[in-house]
Every structure is written in C-alpha cells, then in structure tokens.
Amino acid sequence: MRPDTYTKNPDGSIAIGGISLQDLAREFGTPLYILDYASIVRRMQHYRDALQSMRPAGRAAYAGKAFLCRAMVEVVQQQGLMLDVVSGGELFTALKAGFPAEQIIFHGNVKTDEELELGLTAGVGQFVVDSLSELERLDRLARRFSRQAPVLLRITPGIDAHTHDFIRTGHFDSKFGFGLADDIADQAMELALASEHVTTNGFHAHIGSQILETDPFVANAEALLRFSRRWHERAGFWPRVLDIGGGIGVRYDETDTPPVLDVIVQRVERALEALTPPDLEPPQVIMEPGRSIVAEAGATLYTVEAEKTVAGGKMYVAVDGGMGDNIRPALYQARYGAEVDGKRDDAPDCVATLAGRYCESGDILIEGASLKRPQVGDLVAVWATGAYNYSMASTYNRVPRPAVVAVYEGTADLWVERETWEDVMRLDKPLKFAQRRVNA
Numbered sequence: 001m002r003p004d005t006y007t008k009n010p011d012g013s014i015a016i017g018g019i020s021l022q023d024l025a026r027e028f029g030t031p032l033y034i035l036d037y038a039s040i041v042r043r044m045q046h047y048r049d050a051l052q053s054m055r056p057a058g059r060a061a062y063a064g065k066a067f068l069c070r071a072m073v074e075v076v077q078q079q080g081l082m083l084d085v086v087s088g089g090e091l092f093t094a095l096k097a098g099f100p101a102e103q104i105i106f107h108g109n110v111k112t113d114e115e116l117e118l119g120l121t122a123g124v125g126q127f128v129v130d131s132l133s134e135l136e137r138l139d140r141l142a143r144r145f146s147r148q149a150p151v152l153l154r155i156t157p158g159i160d161a162h163t164h165d166f167i168r169t170g171h172f173d174s175k176f177g178f179g180l181a182d183d184i185a186d187q188a189m190e191l192a193l194a195s196e197h198v199t200t201n202g203f204h205a206h207i208g209s210q211i212l213e214t215d216p217f218v219a220n221a222e223a224l225l226r227f228s229r230r231w232h233e234r235a236g237f238w239p240r241v242l243d244i245g246g247g248i249g250v251r252y253d254e255t256d257t258p259p260v261l262d263v264i265v266q267r268v269e270r271a272l273e274a275l276t277p278p279d280l281e282p283p284q285v286i287m288e289p290g291r292s293i294v295a296e297a298g299a300t301l302y303t304v305e306a307e308k309t310v311a312g313g314k315m316y317v318a319v320d321g322g323m324g325d326n327i328r329p330a331l332y333q334a335r336y337g338a339e340v341d342g343k344r345d346d347a348p349d350c351v352a353t354l355a356g357r358y359c360e361s362g363d364i365l366i367e368g369a370s371l372k373r374p375q376v377g378d379l380v381a382v383w384a385t386g387a388y389n390y391s392m393a394s395t396y397n398r399v400p401r402p403a404v405v406a407v408y409e410g411t412a413d414l415w416v417e418r419e420t421w422e423d424v425m426r427l428d429k430p431l432k433f434a435q436r437r438v439n440a
C-alpha cells in the first residue's frame with residue numbers, strides 16, 4: 001500500500017525516498033504526485049528476472065497506460081524492459097525519449113492510419129491487431145511502405161476475471177480482440193496468414209486489471225496454447241510469442257492480497273511444457289504489467305483546505321485536489337488509504353470523508369477514512385496512486401494538473417512540471433464570430 005521507502009519519524013513526520021513530505025510540499029507545492037524510484041525499479045527487476053528465468057526466457061513489457069512520461073520511458077529502458085503503448089501519443093513519447101522501436105508493443109482496439117504509419121516507419125516490434133479491418137489496413141499500409149508488419153493477434157479467451165466490470169477485458173462480449181467463442185479468431189488467423197505484408201508472430205490476451213487471483217492468468221495462457229495447437233494441426237503454424245497481458249492486482253488497502261508473480265510464472269511455465277507439442281519449442285512468454293509496477297510506488301500529497309461537519313454529523317475534510325488528479329473512486333468506486341502528516345501518535349481518532357475540490361458531489365477521494373484528525377493546512381498523503389492517476393488526470397474546472405516528482409535516497413527529481421493557469425489556456429483561441437443573431 002505505501003511506497004517501499006516510507007518512514008515515519010518520532011515526531012510523526014513522514015518521508016518517502018529519504019525526503020520529508022513537508023520538504024516536498026515546500027519545494028513543489030500540492031497537490032503533488034510523488035513516485036518512489038526504488039519501489040518502481042525493484043518491481044521492474046522482479047518482473048524482468050522472473051520472466052527471464054523461464055525456458056525459453058520470457059520478457060516483461062511495462063504498460064505505459066498506467067503512467068508514462070519521458071523520464072518513465074528512460075527508467076523502462078534502463079531496466080531492460082519492453083514497452084507496451086496504446087496510442088500514437090504514447091508511441092511518440094517513447095520514440096522521443098529514445099526508446100528502441102523494436103522493443104515496443106503497439107496495442108489498441110483503434111489505431112488510426114496516422115498511428116499505424118508512425119509505428120511502421122519507426123519499426124515497432126509487434127502490432128497487436130484487434131480487428132479484421134485493422135489487419136487489412138495494416139497489410140495495405142505495410143505494402144505501401146515496403147515493410148513487413150510484425151503482428152500478434154489479440155484473442156478474447158472468455159475468461160471472466162473477478163474485478164470491476166469496467167476493467168474486465170477477457171470476457172466474450174468484450175470490445176477487445178477476436179473471440180474464441182465463435183469463429184472470428186479463426187477468421188483472423190486465416191486472414192493474417194494470407195496477408196503478404198504481415199508476419200504473424202503469435203497471440204496476445206489480456207483478461208483485465210486489478211486481478212487478485214492466480215488461476216485466471218494460468219487459464220489465459222492455457223487458452224492461448226490450445227488455440228495455438230489447433231492452428232498447428234490446421235496449418236502448421238506455431239507461435240514464437242505468447243503475450244499474456246498484465247493485470248496483476250496491488251494492495252489499495254490492507255484487505256487486498258495480490259497473487260504472487262513467481263507462482264504465476266511457474267504455473268505458466270508448466271502449462272507451456274504440458275501443451276507444447278513434443279517436437280516444438282515453447283513460445284516466448286511476455287507479460288505486460290502496469291499497475292503492479294507503479295501503483296504502490298506512488299502517493300498523492302494534498303493540503304487540507306477546509307473542514308466541516310454537516311447535518312447528521314458527517315465530517316468532511318476537503319483537500320486541494322480530487323477527481324481531476326484521481327478519477328478512480330468516481331469511475332470504479334476504487335478504495336484508497338490516507339494518512340495525515342506530522343501526527344505523533346498513529347491511532348486514528350476520527351472518521352472523515354476525504355473530499356476533493358471539484359464541483360461534483362461524486363468528487364470524494366475516500367468515503368469514511370479513519371484518520372488522525374487533520375486541521376486546515378495539514379498535509380495528507382493518499383497511498384497507492386502511482387497507476388492510472390496522472391495518466392487519467394484532467395483539467396476539469398480548469399484546475400491545472402499537479403507536478404510529478406520522483407524521490408530516491410534524499411534526492412528529488414522533477415519528472416513532470418506542474419501545469420499553470422497559462423498552460424490551461426494555452427490552446428484557447430479568441431472568438432472570431434462578430435456579435436450577431438443566430439437564425440432559429
């Protein structure tokens with residue numbers, strides 16, 4: 001739940017990466033996204049080493065949608081992971097930051113011609129194809145650019161992971177991929193094998209996010225292997241790559257018990273041994289973790305701006321951020337834990353609703369948080385906000401987005417500057433229409 005380097009002094013002041021929250025707030029202001037560099041790197045190394053230990057050696061690709069900026073791309077490269085991107089914007093960020101194109105996996109159920117062209121001309125390592133029309137377009141564009149497009153087909157395996165409805169993706173009526181339930185996955189394979197400018201390297205399936213069980217990951221790999229066997233029997237095709245997606249859950253509070261990566265890897269390896277035909281090499285396994293790399297490394301630091309108790313006795317503590325920097329409670333009823341800085345004794349002495357500053361009743365960060373009673377001006381940290389917070393942030397109410405700062409051994413490294421009111425207006429143009437009546 002808290003970053004690995006979290007410490008609390010006897011005076012109650014909290015530090016991350018060897019820097020106190022007070023110092024970070026003084027230097028960078030609030031709200032502030034804080035990322036613990038050591039927590040990120042440790043998790044990347046765990047994935048990299050666990051997958052590398054497989055036979056044949058697997059790879060981890062960091063899923064940029066969880067959190068991406070130039071510095072994060074550089075960390076992914078430093079740690080020897082591949083990168084999963086899902087749009088032209090993420091791809092552009094990666095390329096601009098100098099990430100090797102062949103180490104990029106390009107996802108998305110919609111990729112425009114412009115995005116496909118960027119991917120093709122840059123030479124991305126794998127296009128994950130999501131529809132028959134995309135397959136046709138990719139083949140056509142690759143022909144135009146005299147390229148060969150390396151492809152994984154996104155399969156929908158029909159695995160119903162237990163997570164929030166909005167973040168399930170492996171069930172048969174999902175908008176993603178080619179379903180195994182009907183013959184659409186077979187049609188995609190036929191088309192892929194017949195497409196001259198497409199090289200089919202294998203299959204991908206991602207079953208959802210914040211999954212707290214082990215079995216669905218293994219079932220996913222088995223479903224892809226069974227589909228592979230069918231195509232081996234039918235057309236002699238055997239995949240070089242099986243990309244089993246991301247989705248491993250994290251601890252948003254003490255009740256969450258995430259699955260163990262090493263156990264998933266061992267069980268997937270056993271599935272590979274059991275289901276690969278005897279005369280063939282098992283495919284290389286790729287996993288695409290996003291949340292489990294970066295969520296618990298992150299915290300959001302707020303200043304308490306107001307406090308009130310309303311009819312019925314409900315107490316609100318309102319902070320200087322909210323749904324603009326963390327949409328997850330409003331969107332998925334996501335739960336978070338929070339802690340007030342500078343409180344000597346840990347025992348909570350109030351239950352308060354931590355509310356945001358946005359003009360929405362639903363702008364609640366935590367309903368019924370057990371806290372040490374905060375005062376206006378106190379700092380509050382909300383834990384485990386490293387994934388899908390900055391990357392889903394908005395400027396709703398024209399509130400600028402917070403800065404992102406990484407911390408490590410007493411040094412702060414500003415990864416993304418705080419937006420200003422000027423930034424919020426940067427793309428606005430003055431009105432050109434003269435004052436006039438509009439015809440009814």
Ligand SMILES: Cc1ncc(COP(=O)(O)O)c(C=O)c1O
Nearest residue numbers: 063206209246247288289290291
């Ligand atoms: C295709 C794909 N890969 C990887 C991920 C990363 O998932 P997570 O952040 O849950 O690890 C996602 C997001 O759910 C995804 O859609």
Ligand SMILES: N[C@@H](CCCC[NH3+])C(=O)O
Nearest residue numbers: 065167209210328387388
């Ligand atoms: N954005 C989601 C997860 C979706 C993952 C992308 N397929 C979240 O905040 O939990």
